[in-house]
Amino acid sequence: MNIIILGAGSVGASVAENLALESNDVTMIDTDSEKLHALQDRLDIRTIIGHASHPSVLEQAGAADADMLLAVTDSDEVNMVACQMAATLFNTPNKIARVRASAYLDRKELLQQEQALVDMFISPEQVVTDYIQKLLERPGSLQVLDFAGGKVQLVTVRAYYGGPLVGHELKTIREHMPDVDMRFAAIFRKGRPIIPKRETIIEVDDEVHFISAKENIGQVMRELRRADRPYRSIMIAGGGHIGTSLAHAIEGNLDVKIIDHDAKNAQRLSEELDNAIVLLGDAADKELLLEENIEDIDVFIAVTSDDEANILSSMLAKRLGAHKVMTLINNPAYANLVESDIIDVAISPQQVTISSLLARVRQGDVVVAHSLRRGAAEATEAIVHTDSKVVGKAIEKIKMPRGTSIGAIVRNDEVLIAHHDTVIQPNDHLILFLIDKSRIHEVEKLFQPAGKKFPLF
Amino acid sequence: MQPQVIQRVLGLLLMVFSLSMVPPAAVSLLYEDGTLFPFLLSMAITIASGFSIWYPVRRIKRELRIRDGFLVVVLFWVVLGISGALPFALGTLPQMSLMDALFESLSGLTTTGATVITGIDQLPESILYYRQQLQWLGGMGIIVLAVAILPMLGIGGMQLYRAETPGPIKDNKLTPRITQTAKALWYIYLGLTASCGIAYWLAGMTPFDALSHSFSTVAIGGFSTHDASLGWFNSPLIESIAIVFMLLSGINFSLHFVAFSRITLQPYRKDAELRTYLLILGASAGITTLFLIFSNTYEDVGESLRHGIFQAVSIGTTTGFTTTPHYLWPSFLPLLLLFTSFVGGCAGSTAGGMKVIRFLMLFHQGMREITRLIHPNAQIPVKIGNKPLPEKVISAVWGFFSLYVASFSIMLLLLMATGLDQVTAFSALAACMNNLGPGLGEVGAHYGGINDFAKGVLSFAMLVGRLEVFSILVLFSPAFWKK
Numbered sequence: 007m008n009i010i011i012l013g014a015g016s017v018g019a020s021v022a023e024n025l026a027l028e029s030n031d032v033t034m035i036d037t038d039s040e041k042l043h044a045l046q047d048r049l050d051i052r053t054i055i056g057h058a059s060h061p062s063v064l065e066q067a068g069a070a071d072a073d074m075l076l077a078v079t080d081s082d083e084v085n086m087v088a089c090q091m092a093a094t095l096f097n098t099p100n101k102i103a104r105v106r107a108s109a110y111l112d113r114k115e116l117l118q119q120e121q122a123l124v125d126m127f128i129s130p131e132q133v134v135t136d137y138i139q140k141l142l143e144r145p146g147s148l149q150v151l152d153f154a155g156g157k158v159q160l161v162t163v164r165a166y167y168g169g170p171l172v173g174h175e176l177k178t179i180r181e182h183m184p185d186v187d188m189r190f191a192a193i194f195r196k197g198r199p200i201i202p203k204r205e206t207i208i209e210v211d212d213e214v215h216f217i218s219a220k221e222n223i224g225q226v227m228r229e230l231r232r233a234d235r236p237y238r239s240i241m242i243a244g245g246g247h248i249g250t251s252l253a254h255a256i257e258g259n260l261d262v263k264i265i266d267h268d269a270k271n272a273q274r275l276s277e278e279l280d281n282a283i284v285l286l287g288d289a290a291d292k293e294l295l296l297e298e299n300i301e302d303i304d305v306f307i308a309v310t311s312d313d314e315a316n317i318l319s320s321m322l323a324k325r326l327g328a329h330k331v332m333t334l335i336n337n338p339a340y341a342n343l344v345e346s347d348i349i350d351v352a353i354s355p356q357q358v359t360i361s362s363l364l365a366r367v368r369q370g371d372v373v374v375a376h377s378l379r380r381g382a383a384e385a386t387e388a389i390v391h392t393d394s395k396v397v398g399k400a401i402e403k404i405k406m407p408r409g410t411s412i413g414a415i416v417r418n419d420e421v422l423i424a425h426h427d428t429v430i431q432p433n434d435h436l437i438l439f440l441i442d443k444s445r446i447h448e449v450e451k452l453f454q455p456a457g458k459k460f461p462l463f
Numbered sequence: 464m465q466p467q468v469i470q471r472v473l474g475l476l477l478m479v480f481s482l483s484m485v486p487p488a489a490v491s492l493l494y495e496d497g498t499l500f501p502f503l504l505s506m507a508i509t510i511a512s513g514f515s516i517w518y519p520v521r522r523i524k525r526e527l528r529i530r531d532g533f534l535v536v537v538l539f540w541v542v543l544g545i546s547g548a549l550p551f552a553l554g555t556l557p558q559m560s561l562m563d564a565l566f567e568s569l570s571g572l573t574t575t576g577a578t579v580i581t582g583i584d585q586l587p588e589s590i591l592y593y594r595q596q597l598q599w600l601g602g603m604g605i606i607v608l609a610v611a612i613l614p615m616l617g618i619g620g621m622q623l624y625r626a627e628t629p630g631p632i633k634d635n636k637l638t639p640r641i642t643q644t645a646k647a648l649w650y651i652y653l654g655l656t657a658s659c660g661i662a663y664w665l666a667g668m669t670p671f672d673a674l675s676h677s678f679s680t681v682a683i684g685g686f687s688t689h690d691a692s693l694g695w696f697n698s699p700l701i702e703s704i705a706i707v708f709m710l711l712s713g714i715n716f717s718l719h720f721v722a723f724s725r726i727t728l729q730p731y732r733k734d735a736e737l738r739t740y741l742l743i744l745g746a747s748a749g750i751t752t753l754f755l756i757f758s759n760t761y762e763d764v765g766e767s768l769r770h771g772i773f774q775a776v777s778i779g780t781t782t783g784f785t786t787t788p789h790y791l792w793p794s795f796l797p798l799l800l801l802f803t804s805f806v807g808g809c810a811g812s813t814a815g816g817m818k819v820i821r822f823l824m825l826f827h828q829g830m831r832e833i834t835r836l837i838h839p840n841a842q843i844p845v846k847i848g849n850k851p852l853p854e855k856v857i858s859a860v861w862g863f864f865s866l867y868v869a870s871f872s873i874m875l876l877l878l879m880a881t882g883l884d885q886v887t888a889f890s891a892l893a894a895c896m897n898n899l900g901p902g903l904g905e906v907g908a909h910y911g912g913i914n915d916f917a918k919g920v921l922s923f924a925m926l927v928g929r930l931e932v933f934s935i936l937v938l939f940s941p942a943f944w945k946k
Contacts, residue, residue: 008639031638031639031640033639046621047529050620050621050639050641052636052637052638052639053636
């Protein structure tokens with residue numbers, strides 16, 4: 007695919023990296039030549055210095071041949087204008103704009119016109135907020151991903167002592183829960199993938215990915231670890247975009263404390279929020295945390311824009327007795343470092359954002375695509391076409407690329423967990439799990455309508 | 464530094480480029496000129512050495528880093544220069560010493576076009592063809608070719624590409640992917656070569672000569688299949704065709720790319736470098752012609768015009784074809800032309816020299832300093848074609864210029880220490896470092912008469928010129944080798 011990315015910020019850069027590695031043709035536009043230079047040193051992309059929304063710059067970037075335009079500069083307005091330019095002047099098919107202001111986001115009709123100038127809004131802050139919210143709804147989970155409009159979920163948990171299934175073969179789960187249908191998608195042990203078989207034994211500390219209908223998730227999780235009680239008290243460090251919208255979203259059901267070190271910002275927060283307690287101070291201030299009974303806090307969530315501050319305050323909070331800590335980490339290099347006993351969940355805003363874009367980039371009819379394990383693995387929901395070569399075959403008869411498994415099938419609003427003898431029908435939605443994302447093209451080929459050709463280059 | 468990665472890439476490249484011995488071997492079979500064996504032997508040696516370099520590290524799959532890129536490119540040029548010398552050294556005709564063979568091979572690959580061989584007309588066809596092919600491969604860049612055909616280089620391809628491509632600003636990819644960019648460049652190059660060859664053929668050359676000369680014209684090389692170079696044909700038509708294609712090949716290939724892909728002449732019209740390039744060549748052609756007329760070097764004005772324009776373009780673009788012994792002209796002219804070869808062609812072309820864009824930048828920079836003397840507080844960016852240049856690029860150009868001058872001076876002293884007279888040493892070095900070819904004095908016609916050490920220095924100068932100083936000199940800095 008030929009993709010133009012506007013804005014070489016952290017979202018733009020990581021999207022470019024992901025897309026370029028999947029052999030898409032990426033052109034990036036930014037006004038900052040230093041940033042572009044650094045990017046071009048490590049990625050096989052073309053860079054163009056210039057103002058993102060100017061038609062001449064877009065033309066130079068090849069907007070006329072582009073399959074997708076992704077506007078992720080800092081400014082909502084520039085992003086939208088750029089999409090408009092691409093739509094009216096160059097007829098670019100897919101135009102995605104990053105928009106923060108809810109004043110725009112709330113107007114759904116902007117996207118629904120006949121000749122929409124923007125095809126999709128993404129708001130990374132909103133996406134991250136939703137993501138954290140889902141994690142909070144499932145205590146003990148490391149990742150919760152929705153498929154088929156939320157009917158099916160893929161959940162990642164770490165196996166602990168005390169889970170009835172831990173130390174046993176996978177097939178014993180049928181004896182424990184005869185009426186619950188679920189499927190193990192993959193197990194990662196010390197960072198290495200294991201393709202689950204019936205005889206695989208789950209060990210303590212394994213990272214288990216499983217797929218199940220939404221209502222059964224809790225039951226399965228209890229097999230893998232002691233029942234986590236629901237979260238009640240939450241402390242949020244950082245009152246920026248994410249902190250604010252997260253506090254808004256959860257203050258009705260949970261006890262929320264939110265810390266910000268800027269007096270004006272704290273003042274604004276306290277006016278905007280109804281139930282949450284706004285604290286003025288440094289999230290890495292031991293006295294402040296102790297005063298606020300950090301040892302009784304269920305989840306400490308660090309979401310400032312500063313990675314180092316997030317990591318340090320999370321470590322401190324954990325040391326002082328917070329039960330769980332979740333940390334927002336922008337820098338992928340850090341994310342690999344800190345995944346340890348101290349920080350329970352490291353959230354990479356880029357990965358979360360990319361997930362919402364992947365579906366658009368994928369060929370074949372992909373509805374949802376989620377990036378997992380910092381981009382190494384992927385979970386995808388794809389529609390089976392009438393003329394696809396997998397139609398009418400039982401799952402065990404389909405030659406899947408290595409490390410790929412079919413987790414579930416959604417057929418006419420009904421969730422079927424995939425078994426070896428399940429036969430695939432046209433218009434099924436398949437939920438696939440890929441341990442190795444580099445095989446995505448083989449998978450795409452499998453589900454592509456027969457007539458469609460791949461571009462030559 | 465990742466020695467194993469470098470070793471793997473180097474071995475692969477050698478194996479691939481051993482295939483370049485196939486066409487000359489075929490030519491040898493076709494003409495039955497009896498030099499088949501040296502080519503087959505050279506190919507076998509190259510494949511075997513490539514394989515033995517690659518085999519022990521074939522499983523290493525890491526990306527090339529910036530430092531590795533420099534080393535791979537320089538090493539590859541050196542190694543390919545050596546392996547390219549094999550057919551010369553192994554054959555019986557021409558009888559050549561090892562140093563001569565190496566000089567000839569590097570002169571071909573770097574598109575310099577300086578030769579140590581006399582009696583070119585009597586050489587076997589396959590050797591003649593092989594010399595032209597060396598120039599053609601080196602013209603667009605062997606690394607660029609490798610990047611185009613070996614997708615496995617990945618992002619490392621960019622590092623290699625940058626270490627080889629001429630010009631001060633190297634981030635302008637034509638297409639999002641480096642392999643596509645390299646392919647696009649080679650398609651343009653192929654297109655130019657084909658049209659040049661057909662034009663020569665229609666103008667009366669034999670197909671063999673047309674192909675051979677199209678190779679060295681579009682590569683801005685200057686090798687010919689005749690001792691008298693293009694003068695052998697004694698045809699104004701052929702000379703005008705050569706002028707057109709030398710001019711075209713000296714233009715930045717990204718301009719050709721944009722012009723072809725959008726079918727418009729707009730990019731040519733807007734480019735400041737191109738304008739300067741044509742201005743310089745036009746001025747030097749004008750001065751040369753006028754001087755020839757007024758010094759009565761030729762009997763009639765037509766001859767002066769014909770030789771004046773041809774030599775000005777041939778030397779100004781650093782091609783080095785000759786139609787007449789220009790080194791015997793009144794001494795002002797040969798020196799003037801030699802100086803234009805320092806400017807050379809445009810960045811991103813196949814031409815040598817320091818490149819027009821750099822001189823343009825230096826000129827603007829100099830003008831800025833003068834303006835500053837008058838308006839001490841003025842903010843004056845250096846602009847090329849209405850676009851301000853980053854200070855980083857300007858200081859890099861100064862660095863380039865000073866290193867060029869410094870390496871020139873040192874090598875000049877070395878050459879004179881071996882006993883060459885000043886005119887010969889200066890012109891030989893300028894002709895080699897600017898990848899021009901013919902010099903003045905003792906090296907006016909060919910380089911056969913100078914000593915071996917001088918040939919060695921000149922071979923090095925050709926590499927320094929082709930890889931634009933930095934890529935080579937970076938290997939001589941201690942910081943490069945530190946862990």
